[in-house]
Amino acid sequence: xxxxxxxxxxxxxxxxxxxxxxxxxxxxxxxxxxxxxxxxxxxxxxxxxxxxxxxxxxxxxxxxxxxxxxxxxxxxxxxxxxxxxxxxxxxxxxxxxxxxxxxxxxxxxxxxxxxxxxxxxxxxxxxxxxxxxxxxxxxxxxxxxxxxxxxxxxxxxxxxxxxxxxxxxxxxxxxxxxxxxxxxxxxxxxxxxxxxxxxxxxxxxxxxxxxxxxxxxxxxxxxxxxxxxxxxxxxxxxxxxxxxxxxxxxxxxxxxxxxxxxxxxxxxxxxxxxxxxxxxxxxxxxxxxxxxxxxxxxxxxxxxxxxxxxxxxxxxxxxxxxxxxxxxxxxxxxxxxxxxxxxxxxxxxxxxxxxxxxxxxxxxxxxxxxxxxxxxxxxxxxxxxxxxxxxxxxxxxxxxxxxxxxxxxxxxxxxxxxxxxxxxxxxxxxxxxxxxxxxxxxxxxxxxxxxxxxxxxxxxxxxxxxxxxxxxxxxxxxxxxxxxxxxxxxxxxxxxxxxxxx
Numbered sequence: 001x002x003x004x005x006x007x008x009x010x011x012x013x014x015x016x017x018x019x020x021x022x023x024x025x026x027x028x029x030x031x032x033x034x035x036x037x038x039x040x041x042x043x044x045x046x047x048x049x050x051x052x053x054x055x056x057x058x059x060x061x062x063x064x065x066x067x068x069x070x071x072x073x074x075x076x077x078x079x080x081x082x083x084x085x086x087x088x089x090x091x092x093x094x095x096x097x098x099x100x101x102x103x104x105x106x107x108x109x110x111x112x113x114x115x116x117x118x119x120x121x122x123x124x125x126x127x128x129x130x131x132x133x134x135x136x137x138x139x140x141x142x143x144x145x146x147x148x149x150x151x152x153x154x155x156x157x158x159x160x161x162x163x164x165x166x167x168x169x170x171x172x173x174x175x176x177x178x179x180x181x182x183x184x185x186x187x188x189x190x191x192x193x194x195x196x197x198x199x200x201x202x203x204x205x206x207x208x209x210x211x212x213x214x215x216x217x218x219x220x221x222x223x224x225x226x227x228x229x230x231x232x233x234x235x236x237x238x239x240x241x242x243x244x245x246x247x248x249x250x251x252x253x254x255x256x257x258x259x260x261x262x263x264x265x266x267x268x269x270x271x272x273x274x275x276x277x278x279x280x281x282x283x284x285x286x287x288x289x290x291x292x293x294x295x296x297x298x299x300x301x302x303x304x305x306x307x308x309x310x311x312x313x314x315x316x317x318x319x320x321x322x323x324x325x326x327x328x329x330x331x332x333x334x335x336x337x338x339x340x341x342x343x344x345x346x347x348x349x350x351x352x353x354x355x356x357x358x359x360x361x362x363x364x365x366x367x368x369x370x371x372x373x374x375x376x377x378x379x380x381x382x383x384x385x386x387x388x389x390x391x392x393x394x395x396x397x398x399x400x401x402x403x404x405x406x407x408x409x410x411x412x413x414x415x416x417x418x419x420x421x422x423x424x425x426x427x428x429x430x431x432x433x434x435x436x437x438x439x440x441x442x443x444x445x446x447x448x449x450x451x452x453x454x455x456x457x458x459x460x461x462x463x464x465x466x467x468x469x470x471x472x473x474x475x476x477x478x479x480x481x482x483x484x485x486x487x488x489x490x491x492x493x494x495x496x497x498x499x500x501x502x
Contacts, residue, residue, distance in 0.1 A: 004229045005088055005178060009080065012061055012087055013072060019054035019061075019087030019131070026089060026133060027051075029176050038161045041153055042170035044094060046134040047101060053131045057087035060129075084235060084260060086129030091171045091180035094138050096223070097212035098122050101132070105214050106150035107140045109345040109365025119212025120247065121181060121223055121240045128239040133177055137167030140367045141216045141336065145188040149369045157195060159470060166192035172226045173198050179227040179236055185217050186324060187418075187443025189224030190455040194418035194473025197457045199490065201225045201233050204480050205450035206251040208237075209244035216373070217331035220324070220447050230454075230490040234259040237483065258484055264492040265485070271306035275299075276411040278314045281442065287420040290461030294472045295417050298458055301497065302415070310411070316400050320445040323393035323400075326380055330390045332370075333377025339365065397448050404449040408479035413489070417442055418455045418473030446477055453477040454486050456493050 003011075011017035027046055033039050060083075064075040080086060092098055095105045097115035099122075104110040122132065140149040146164040147155040157163040158174040165173075168180035169192035182189045184202040193200025201224055208223040215221030223240075227233040238259035244250040277299060281287070287295070299309050341347035341361030348360040366374070380389045407414075419442050446453045453475050460469035476493075478486045 003178075005085065005232050005235055008088065008178070009086075012058075013065065013076065019057045019089075020051060022087070023050050023054045023089050023131065023133065026176050029174070030134075033174070033176070038156060040156050040158060040161070040170050040174060041147075042137055042155045042158075042167040042174065043091070043134045043176065044104075044137055044152055044167070045102065047098075047132055050089065050131055050133050054087060054089070057129060057131065060086065083127075083129030084239060085125060087131065088129070088178050089131045089133035090125060090236070091133050091136050091168055091177040092122065093142075093166075093168050093180070093182045094135050095142055095183060095214040096122060096181055097214075098132050098135070102135060103214070104151075105141045106138045106147070106152055107365065107367065107370070108151045109339050109361070111346045113344070113346075115212070117212060120209035120244045120250075122212065124240045125236065130236070130239075134171075136171055136180065136182075138182075139166075140370050141214070141332070142183050142185060142188065142221070143216055143332070143369055143373060145191040149367050151367065159196060163195070163470075165195055169193055169196045169198065169200065169226050172196070172228065179225060179232050182224045182226060183213060183215060184222045184224040184447065185215060185220040185328065186447055189222075189226065190418050190443055190446075190453060190473065190475060193226055193455040195471060197460075197471030197473075198455075199227050199230055199233055199457070199494075200455040201227075201237070201483070201487070202446065202453050203237070203241075203483055204253075204452045206247075206249050207241050207253050207452075207481065207483065209240075209242075209247040209250045211244055211246035211250075216335060217328045218335060219331060220328060222447070222450075230487045230494055231262045233454075234262040234484075234487045234491075237487075241483075253481060253483060255484060259487065262487055262491055264495055265488040267306065270302075270492070273302070273305075273307035273413060274411045275302050275307050275309045276312045276407065276414045277309055278317070278414065278416055279311050280314055280317050281416045282311065284420065284441075286441075287417065288461060290459075291417050291420060291472050294458045294461070294474065295415075298415060298474050301493070305492075309415075312407070312411070314445065316396075316403060317441070317445055319396050320400055320448050321441065323396040324444045324448055326389050326393040327397065329373055329377035330380045330393075331377070332373045333375075333381060336366075336370070336374055341365075400445065400448045401450065404451060405479070412478070412485070414475075414477035416475050416477070418475050419443070442475065446475075451477060451480055452483050452486055454490050456490050458497075 067075045097119040099118045103115040137155045154164045155167045157165040168182040171177040173196035189200040225233045241253040339345035455473040458472045458474040
């Protein structure tokens with residue numbers, strides 16, 4: 001059984017467990033896995049000061065317990081109010097800055113780089129008592145959710161190690177961390193949470209600061225959260241959310257204090273819900289029959305709660321994918337231009353001048369997929385096209401945002417699968433882009449609209465008629481800044497169906 005944050009804090013107070021013991025268990029699990037025949041390769045490193053920080057947290061708890069006479073008194077309550085994540089370890093994706101720790105974005109060009117400051121989301125977690133446990137694998141500069149382009153090699157899915165997934169999702173699913181941070185520009189958090197059978201939240205654009213986060217597409221990337229339960233995600237979101245001086249795109253999440261003690265949506269609130277189901281996903285021939293059945297079961301569950309289900313049309317889905325690709329390619333080329341061996345990046349200097357330094361550094365530092373994205377992106381922004389493709393794609397995105405705003409005037413939620421077949425295989429180069437586009441079909445429009453979405457575990461299915469049952473994921477998608485509503489619905493889902501889907 002997976003321990004949640006509330007249960008762990010109860011055990012910290014009772015003395016049944018300590019932060020040091022908890023983190024040592026995670027370190028032991030990491031070392032055992034590392035020495036196995038087929039390691040996950042999810043954690044790239046465990047931070048060397050994690051146990052020291054855990055001991056400090058244990059000392060804080062012991063001190064207030066002593067003052068309160070060994071009971072849960074006013075001083076203990078005050079401590080956990082000020083530091084609601086005290087002693088809780090979390091994992092960090094390799095593109096989020098942790099002061100004094102390596103930050104490589106799973107790319108050779110970032111070899112040896114050490115972050116000089118904390119990302120805002122990291123600092124806020126630390127201020128709340130949480131402990132950075134280690135750095136997780138990812139695709140190079142987050143260009144996909146499967147880790148196939150990582151310079152460290154693939155991360156294996158703990159459900160079946162012949163399959164791939166994101167490092168942050170894998171450490172949570174394999175019980176090597178309580179929760180983890182990731183980034184989501186086209187569905188990475190939701191896709192990898194879906195194929196690992198855990199919860200994964202992509203927030204509204206701006207709710208979580210991007211300061212200290214290295215993204216391939218700055219207008220598309222969102223910080224996301226993986227967890228075993230909606231409550232754990234809600235609690236971590238409550239301390240990270242809000243306006244940040246260092247990120248002009250950041251904003252406050254109203255009533256975020258509600259997230260600290262998450263409660264399920266009520267029967268009365270369920271009865272007032274209008275749920276939209278896009279017909280494009282009902283009619284999609286690429287959806288595995290077991291995923292489609294789980295989709296139907298999810299609709300039945302909402303109906304049983306009194307919610308109204310309506311099939312709708314989202315005609316912009318194909319345009320969403322095409323526009324996303326153009327925006328992402330262009331922003332990747334622009335964002336990665338700073339990695340030249342002069343400003344950033346491991347320098348490869350042959351003493352033949354700046355041009356050769358630039359060429360050699362980028363040729364040896366970037367992987368093939370990143371190079372492809374840079375070449376396409378520079379062409380999109382080139383004089384021949386005068387940036388027209390990028391401008392038109394931005395107009396399409398603005399149109400999608402307006403259409404989604406109109407849709408949410410009449411509906412409270414969009415329900416759809418997270419992806420058609422919830423298992424990421426090592427993909428051969430000849431079909432990589434085709435399969436990547438198939439995965440993005442169910443998630444990209446959410447990023448284009450900048451709205452929140454959460455993956456919830458929705459059962460299992462057998463993909464290859466072998467002995468492995470793969471998780472199925474469903475998405476609950478809401479309007480801008482509706483994270484609280486989504487998490488409350490996910491909490492109700494967990495209460496009703498959790499024992500059936502884990």
